[in-house]
Amino acid sequence: MTPSALPLGDPAPADGILPAQAAVGAAGRKFSLYAHIPFCAVRCGYCDFNTYTATELGGGASQDAYAQTAVREVEFAARALAASGLPERKLSTVFFGGGTPTLLAPGDLTAILGAAVEHWGLEEGAEVTTEANPDSVTRESLQELARGGFTRVSFGMQSAVPHVLKVLDRTHSPERVPQAVEWAREAGLQVSLDLIYGTPGESMADWETSMRTALSYGPDHVSAYSLIVEEGTKLAAQIRRGQVPNIDDDDHAAKYELADALFQEAGLSWYEVSNWARTPDDACRHNLAYWRGDDWWGIGPGAHSHVGGVRWWNVKHPTAYANRLENGESPAAGRETLDGATRAMERIMLTSRLSEGLPLDTLGPAARKAVAGLIAGELVDPAKAFHGTLVLTLKGRLLGDAVTRALLD
The missing domain is CATH 3.20.20.70 (Aldolase class I)
Structure with a gap:
């Protein structure tokens, strides 16, 4: 949607x-x-x-x-x-x-x-x-x-x-x-x-x-x-x-x-x-x-797209959308080009939601240091963290925003 x-x-x-x-x-x-x-x-x-x-x-x-x-x-x-x-x-x-x-x-x-x-x-x-x-x-x-x-x-x-x-x-x-x-x-x-x-x-x-x-x-x-x-x-x-x-x-x-x-x-x-x-x-x-941050093109009014850290979104109304394309123009209403820091932040926010987990070696020193506290708080699986991957526990899934904040602070 x-x-x-x-x-x-x-x-x-x-x-x-x-x-x-x-x-x-x-x-x-x-x-x-x-x-x-x-x-x-x-x-x-x-x-x-x-x-x-x-x-x-x-x-x-x-x-x-x-x-x-x-x-x-x-x-x-x-x-x-x-x-x-x-x-x-x-x-x-x-x-x-x-x-x-x-x-x-x-x-x-x-x-x-x-x-x-x-x-x-x-x-x-x-x-x-x-x-x-x-x-x-x-x-x-x-x-x-x-x-x-x-x-x-x-x-x-x-x-x-x-x-x-x-x-x-x-x-x-x-x-x-x-x-x-x-x-x-x-x-x-x-x-x-x-x-x-x-x-x-x-x-x-x-x-x-x-x-x-x-x-x-x-x-x-x-x-x-x-x-x-x-x-x-x-x-x-x-x-x-x-x-x-x-x-x-x-x-x-x-x-x-x-x-x-x-x-x-x-x-x-x-x-x-x-x-x-x-x-x-x-x-x-x-x-x-x-x-996982792959590439996709979103077609349709209001649809969002992402290719290689460039994100854009189409005009909302079907009539404006149709008129742009009929004139051979992009239906995009605006776009942004993400810098490296923003892309790294989004990778943490999104990948940490997956059961396959977030590789700890992709985190910076401060985020890796925060993992110990997340384990102590029973938000992260300790065995999987020991083997190099951050995977949320059931409690961690309920408090996913708190995990993300700890990794990004």
């Missing part, structure tokens, strides 16, 4: 050419594509992402024309990367997020994917994912996506409890999820389920019900995210008016601990703080590309 608020940054050139830094070491980095599909049937009350319902679009933007516009950005990206001196690299992962990508016709999604494959190709065994709401797919649409090259689907289940789904403004019924999972399995797709915990009014029993229900469907992968109340959302206004209770950090921590216990009991292992997979091959390789 793409956040609705864009950061400040430097102007981005209309031709999309990247600074020379972007090409340094590129041959040794993986390359991925993110495709943002900014459409939703209904805006969920907790969502702060750059999405639009049909009635919010206006101004000439339309779902029907979106695939053609996205293909234009694929073509623009291929030209810009080549002109910037980037080596030819096949895509290791492709991820369609939103919004609800499956509100577009399967043929539109496969057309965007096909354009990407035409320009860059896919690595052998590449991962190609789409997010989907359970009520936005059919048996036939999932089969068409699989035939078109998709390998994985991530369903936004969020909860199995009707009153929790109601607070979140989710449109599907709990009964729809197992049907969608079954159809995805029939099509030969890997299945991930997304859950949210800490919704106002959700009891511990509700959360356990949601997890046990999700696990009963035999997913390859589960993501469990704590609810964050974003300013400007419907949910934030409801909490401010006292219509629903506020979220509670202790409640979130207890629910995370239960999640880790139940997922491990079911044979899923954590590989990132909010993600569990049945086997290492079931981990979401696209998200791992983000956490």
Whole structure:
């Protein structure tokens, strides 16, 4: 998903050419594509992402024309990367997020994917994912996506409890999820389920019900995210008016601990703080590309990109986005070139979230000295630290920000 608020940054050139830094070491980095599909049937009350319902679009933007516009950005990206001196690299992962990508016709999604494959190709065994709401797919649409090259689907289940789904403004019924999972399995797709915990009014029993229900469907992968109340959302206004209770950090921590216990009991292992997979091959390789600092181009309004320490983000509104590309111009609203210190800081922040851990020999002297205190505080696995890698304990995962601060101070 793409956040609705864009950061400040430097102007981005209309031709999309990247600074020379972007090409340094590129041959040794993986390359991925993110495709943002900014459409939703209904805006969920907790969502702060750059999405639009049909009635919010206006101004000439339309779902029907979106695939053609996205293909234009694929073509623009291929030209810009080549002109910037980037080596030819096949895509290791492709991820369609939103919004609800499956509100577009399967043929539109496969057309965007096909354009990407035409320009860059896919690595052998590449991962190609789409997010989907359970009520936005059919048996036939999932089969068409699989035939078109998709390998994985991530369903936004969020909860199995009707009153929790109601607070979140989710449109599907709990009964729809197992049907969608079954159809995805029939099509030969890997299945991930997304859950949210800490919704106002959700009891511990509700959360356990949601997890046990999700696990009963035999997913390859589960993501469990704590609810964050974003300013400007419907949910934030409801909490401010006292219509629903506020979220509670202790409640979130207890629910995370239960999640880790139940997922491990079911044979899923954590590989990132909010993600569990049945086997290492079931981990979401696209998200791992983000956490490992690889390169990706994000297409779509508001989408973010990163290549070799150069980061940029597109204009937010679909109409402005389409107009830029129609004129042959970059849709980027701004960009920044990260210096070495910032890249090192981000590597610590992101890599420390992974179960594979952060190599201690990549840390500076002050950060290495801080590791002893983190071990004493039971935030870091002592045995793995002794063998040269910083890996968070369960307590460390709950207090990940404190670990990062200690390493960066």
